[in-house]
Amino acid sequence: MEHAIQLSYGQAFVATDKRHHRSSMAVQVPVDDTLVSQGACALIADSTSKNAIARQAGDLSIRGFLADYYSTPEHWDVKTAATRVLRALNGWCFSQSRFVKGGGYVSSLSALVLKERQAHLFHAGDTLVFRLRGAEFEQISRDHVTDIGGYLYPSRALGMDASVDIDYLTLPLKQGDIFLFTTQAVRGTLLPSDYVSEIRRHAHSLDEACRYLAKAAAERASERGYDGHSFCFQMVRVDQLPEERVEAPNLHYGKLPIPPELNEGDRFEGFEVLEGLSPRGKARVYRVRDIDSGQHLIMKTPSPELALKDTYLKHFMLQQWVAERINSPFIVKSVAQKRPRRYLYYLMENVEGERLSTWLERHPNATLAQRLDIAQQLCKAVHALNRKNVLHQRICPSNIMLDQHDQVILIDFGTCHFLEQDSQETARELVREVGLTPHSAPEYALDGNISRRSDQYSLASVIYWMIAGHLPYGEGVLAVKSEADLEAMTYTPLSKPGSVLPPVLDETLERALMPKKPLRFRRLSELVYGLKLTRQAMHGPVKDDSLDVEPASLGDPARRWKWLTGLLIIALIASFWL
Template sequence: MAKDGFTPNALAVQLGQFSQAGLKGQRNQDFFGATVPDGSALRLKGVTVAIADGISPSPVSHEAAEIAVKSLMTDYYATTDAWGVQTAASNVISATNSWLYGLNRRSMPERAELGHICTLSALILKGHTAHILHVGDSRVWRITGSSLEPLTNDHVTPVPGSRPQLSRGLGLNQHIAVDYRELRVQPGDVFLLTTDGVHEYWQPKDVLTTIESASTLDDAAATIAEACRNAGSHDDLTVQIVRVEALPESEQLTDLVPDNLPLLPLPEPGTSLDGFRIVRKIHENNRSHIFLAIAPDGKKVALKMPASETKSDPAQLRRFLMEEWIARRLSSPHVLRAAEAPEQRSGLYVLTEFIEGQTLRQWMRDNPHPTIKEVRDLAHQMILGLRAFHRKDMLHQDFRPENLMIDSDGTVKIIDLGSTRVQGVEEGQARPDDAILGTLQYTAPEYFVGDPPGPYSDQFSLGVVIYEMLTGRLPYGADAARVSNRRDRARLRYRPAVDAENAVPYWIDDTLRRATHPLGHRRFTALSEMDRALTVPSPGSRSHARRPLAERDPVRFWQTISAVLFLIVLILLARL
């Protein structure tokens, strides 16, 4: 441990908490909790602080508050490490809401105000970011300079002559909308979580003075609550104070993958490495060398070792190390699987299944004029593979024909996970990786202009690949790879897949036009929607069944125009 009991190069916080029932003998309907894990859980999940407030009329709302906080404290840490904070926490909160709503429907369907209903506000600190999730009228605050800045908005409806009524809370409706926001943090930042019995009565200046002068944050929380009681609050009082003491300074992967292993020389065919017999080298590029090997159980595996360029580049080496970690968290017949690894490795390498087949690039060379049915079948499998990434909050980011394998059974598998962005890991980094990792011709324009990528970015690459399978060219030619700003992006013009050489159905061309739109929000909202559009023409597409020749075949259009003009010139010359 480092000075003051904090682990070096790790997130560290100080906590202060206090809670008290309102009237004497009354049950406290507030509930609060905090979890400060260590190791990989601290890096990948962060510190969680949460507060909940049950509604006053209900005799069981204290149970709802306890369930809401305890569920978040436990279930959030049980979600996959690949998920980002928003995805993981929102899923847990939605599941808790469904449970509470179900209790209410069974026990008191006609008196919801007497059921399991509560507010929930949560602060999750991870890496250099604070994530705020909120439902109801409890609040999260941040001390900014000499003032208290509210980070949440109350979900209440005004009621004349009475207290506002909760308009959004856990257990109130079948589906819950969770407010979310994130902000960067610095050492010394202070956050507060409070229920309405506190923030409706406190004096902000006194709160700041109390936190600055108190010997501990627990004392500060108790003093703030006592001041609110003296100011006339008869409600339950709960205060949580969080001070950020330290933030991680670098991206260390020792708790995720074994990055302390030595770099080995490339093995020769016939030699053995940790029980794996090397058969031959099957591929190499500037990032890695891949060997076909036989595992101790006799199965064929691919053994991948970093190339010299990767060894000398810390960022590339980190991505290489993450490939097997990512493969072990994806489960799809259309994504490369990790192979069983030895308990102890003598050096740095990753193991995956060996796929006997060919790349999509080779398939395209062998099938320059595929049928629509063949393309649609392969596209459907690609979509299933990409959906496996997106469900785990991952983006492949290098989706291209060379990174797609078709095995001997005709199954498409997405390979090369070295460029994959994992939201859960990305959030824990002090300096997020904003390098453009994909191949330029297939990379979505948002990467080049600095807009945030998303599942729609992989969709762009998918659309380009399908377009190329059908036409042998790219929808924007080389222009998409030259985009460097928003003006360049606005100039991009889609080249219709339909021309004299390619009898692509108009509605499939419409689908590809939308999937490869330069603006992410103009693409399909889900890959399943794109999958259906490749199979069934949408009603809106039918109006384009007879497109103008200029759009269907620009070359023929201008040839026709030129021929007509030439004839007109000949006629005029003849008259002269």
């Protein structure tokens, strides 16, 4: 592939007792543009436990790293992506140890990412990584070991503690560099000269070189009385490096230029522009037709005015990542480009439907059950984003579409924000640049911390608006200028005398719409559960289409349901008596 690093690799494994082998290794070299954007990976892991289940820690860590690393946003740098993945793996391994008796999910791990003209090494534990450059053979990993009674044990590894300190090292690459991966069990068997001579002797085949090294190490160990060890070797060689290039200021990830302004009727990249949907703002949105297939799609391109701002372009790539990686029927889907791209843009499906506000205007007599069905679908869309640590930050009727089958499709990722990646200021700035909506959470107006509960507030506000036809706090966040304004916000109950809406709905929405973020539900599932209880309590469609309901009780919901149960039992007994 043009502009991509070219590698070759080999592996070999020899175990004196295959039942007790604890080592794993892997190399992944993508064959598409991912090789340019995220590089190739080579890993080795070595579990510390003899427990048959806990020995899987190394293999699962390698599989998990490869799956998760290549699922991170492509605009993240290697250090950010790999570190986040390793910390998540460490937490998972640590949590699994409590379910294992006589061992733990603990594993040493060395991960090397080779991207463009640099190598990035991430290391925790006692696995070994060497570099051979010419006649120079050196260890580039650091042993994290503790000597106890003459035996060396890992002092740092994945799953050993709730947090892990990961060594990070960057190295410039040269053509012909060879990286050798092996385990601590090989210590004391082969000398540096043995490695160099065997690798040079079998330079035509790295698999053969690894086999000879493993065989020589096993024989040397047997001569010295070592038993029960497994020896694995893995080598990666840099065959060709991409050319060094200086990026122009208006180019970004993938070396793709910003598209020009497009007008109706223009032909661009094999598409015909049918309509410009967003002629201003931070991005350009067009409805286009694929000239080859006739398919109608939505094309989104960066704004030419902001092409020199790298921060903006990185966020544009985050939008593309969200569209491509969030797999939910309630989130607008990305469409794969069939032809090579020469410009920076991405494609989404063209949702045949209407916005939520338009749907409600056409269905003024929609039942409460129909509105709650829309609400539950919207909850699933928000949950799909939050599960990937993404906040939508602009949940409002104009960004909610209903297709021809009344299925909810959440659109517009222009203000999406990654939790724990971008700063709080960045998140608020994204929202303010586009503009607050009446459904925005109060913390956006008061420089408060942003979290999943911020999306929860917007979601609950839209649900309330769907049912009541107005906002729960009048002008909402648009009227909040100070803490005093926050304190003065008073929830307007949905309920009115003589209506039949279950009180649990009012209680659920009031909790999710608390002006102070810590008082809202801890998890979105609690809001979903409240909606479920509402539907269970309805016993069929609501006859009162005005949706005016009786006042919600401010008492303890559990106590109220106990009283109701008691009254039903008394009524049942009375019916038998009569």
